Amino acid sequence: MMAGAGPLARSTLVLAVAVVVHVGLLAHITPAGVIVDPLVLLAVAGGMMGGRSTGASFGGGCGLASDLILHTPFGMSLLVLTLVGYLSGAITEQIPSAGRLARAAIASLLAAGGIGLFAGAGWLMDLVYVTEAPIVRIAIVTGVASLLTNPLLERATRWALIIRPRMTVSPESGARGG
Amino acid sequence: MARRAGIxxxxxxxxxxxxxxxxxLLTLDARGSGGVLxxxxxxxxxxxxxxxxxGDWxxxxxxxxWRGIVSYDDLEAENAQLRGELAEAEASVLRVGELERDRQELLALVGARDAAPAIPRVTARxxxxxxxxxxxxxxxxKGRRDGIREGMPVESGDGLVGRVVQASTTRSRVELLTDPNFDAGVRIVRSGDDGLxxxxxxGRDLEVSYIELETVVIPGETVVTSGFAGSTFPAGLLVGTVTDVEPDAVRGAQRVTVHPAADLERLRWVQVLLYEPNVPEPVIVDREPPEAEQ
Known part of the structure; x- marks a missing residue:
């Protein structure tokens, strides 16, 4: 049914599924006492798949969805995840030929960095409940979650943003998916 | 080149x-004018x-x-303690019932109206x-459909938990009393002194300010809400007990630390008090001099 839908409709569907999974499932599974936020992981994957421009928009969408379900100041997640999406795209553009494992490792670092950025924004806004949270533990668990789920999230964002697999030409076999 | 610059x-x-x-959006939210938000x-x-x-179900x-596995010993000790407390509470209920009957009879005898009628409550998971x-x-x-509104106090069986900060049709969010944005007028029961x-x-205890240096405050004393005019809390809700007292010579007051009575880490059921403060109505001053009316 969604095959003919545009990137906006597909992205909205992916974000809606992420929100439902977040509040219905991930809120109850807390490795090391940490809730994994799938919207942070999606913002990273969106940036890595779509580049800095699409990453900023997709990250913004993730941030807006996050702002609707959290009780942090409205706009804080929008600001942070827009930057996360943009930076993910910008960094990935510098290393276009990274393999699947390397991409997962980069995603992991970016997701952990996203948590740091969120904490930084919380510090600027003097939000004690953000700055006094166990930031390092949250960043590590989020990073590990990103490492494990990145292939799935890349697939989901590729579908949402209608990005064809990168075609690379090999001398022996012609075109193949990258 | 130009195309790349355009992109x-x-x-x-x-x-x-x-x-x-x-x-x-952040500015709108901070100014409290986020009606749409x-x-x-x-x-x-x-x-x-x-x-x-x-998901919760x-x-x-x-x-x-999982809790049973990792904290079996704690649960067993807690169970024994709760049984003891239940027996004490049952005895107290009987005593309170008798006292309440006496009070009602006395009120009826002198023809007085009950000044503090029971505040209706909604129990919520x-x-x-x-x-x-x-x-x-x-x-x-639970939310607006059940009568819950922003600002209403919330308590557990042990004491004050916080206040409602957002109420939608079927849900509500409660700001805990440990939140840095939270403040409430309180009274130290023994001395009757009011503070904030x-x-x-x-995870941190509350701080009560504006308690005069001369007031004797002893750790272990009970602190309740003062319920001054316009406060969002009625008088007499149990807040906690004093754990530490420090004189603050600069402010000319004491800094009293209070440990909340409610266990905020293990809240399963709470009660929302359907209490709305009686804000005094504005006094309308008649501009006409009294002579002109006559």
Whole structure:
């Protein structure tokens, strides 16, 4: 049914599924006492798949969805995840030929960095409940979650943003998916 | 080359637009004029309510089993302690019942009206899973449909828990009394001195300010809400007990630390007091001099 839908409709569907999974499932599974936020992981994957421009928009969408379900100041997640999406795209553009494992490792670092950025924004806004949270533990668990789920999230964002697999030409076999 | 510059410009424009939008939303939210934002959040809370409830229902047996495994000894000790407290409470209920009957009879004898009628309450289940690592509120499975409104006090069986900060049709969010934004007028029961209790962050005790240097405050004393005019809390709700007292010579007052009576880490059921403060009506001054009326 969604095959003919545009990137906006597909992205909205992916974000809606992420929100439902977040509040219905991930809120109850807390490795090391940490809730994994799938919207942070999606913002990273969106940036890595779509580049800095699409990453900023997709990250913004993730941030807006996050702002609707959290009780942090409205706009804080929008600001942070827009930057996360943009930076993910910008960094990935510098290393276009990274393999699947390397991409997962980069995603992991970016997701952990996203948590740091969120904490930084919380510090600027003097939000004690953000700055006094166990930031390092949250960043590590989020990073590990990103490492494990990145292939799935890349697939989901590729579908949402209608990005064809990168075609690379090999001398022996012609075109193949990258 | 020109095409690449165009793409770069568009990217920067898009990023700037998103950042400006975020800052505008933050400003709206900070100024408290986020009516549309609150409505949107309330609608999302209602929309996701069934998902939250279902997730909680599925996860609860597993969570309880896990707690049972990792803290069996603690649970056993807690169970024994609760049995003792229950027996004491049952005896107290009988005594309080007798006292209440006496009070009502005396009121009837002197023809007086009960000055403090019972405040209606709504019992609500706490959704036992925050959605964020940076959560400062708890979510209740009841909302406006049940009479809950923003500002209403919330307590558990042990004492004050906080106040409602957001109420949608079927859900509400409660700001805990340990939140740095929380403050309430309180009274130290023994001395009768009033002060202002403020939250200092999750897991930390409250700080009560404006207690005069001359007032003798002893650790272990009970602190309740003072319920002064216009306060969002009625008088007499148990807040906690004094744990520490420090003179603050600079302010000319004492800094009293209070440990909350309610166990905020294990809230399963709470009661929302359907209490709305009696704000004094504005006095309308008649401009006409009394002679002119006559």
């Amino acid at each position: 770069r410009r568009r990217t920067w424009l898009r990023l700037a637009l998103l950042v400006v939008t975020a800052i505008a 609150d409505t949107a959040r309330g609608a999302t809370l209602d929309l996701l309510g069934p998902v939250r409830t279902f 599925v996860a609860e047996p597993f969570r309880n089993a 706490v959704i036992d899973a925050p959605v964020s690592n940076f959560e400062r509120t708890i979510e209740l499975a 209790a403020s939250g200092r962050g999750p």
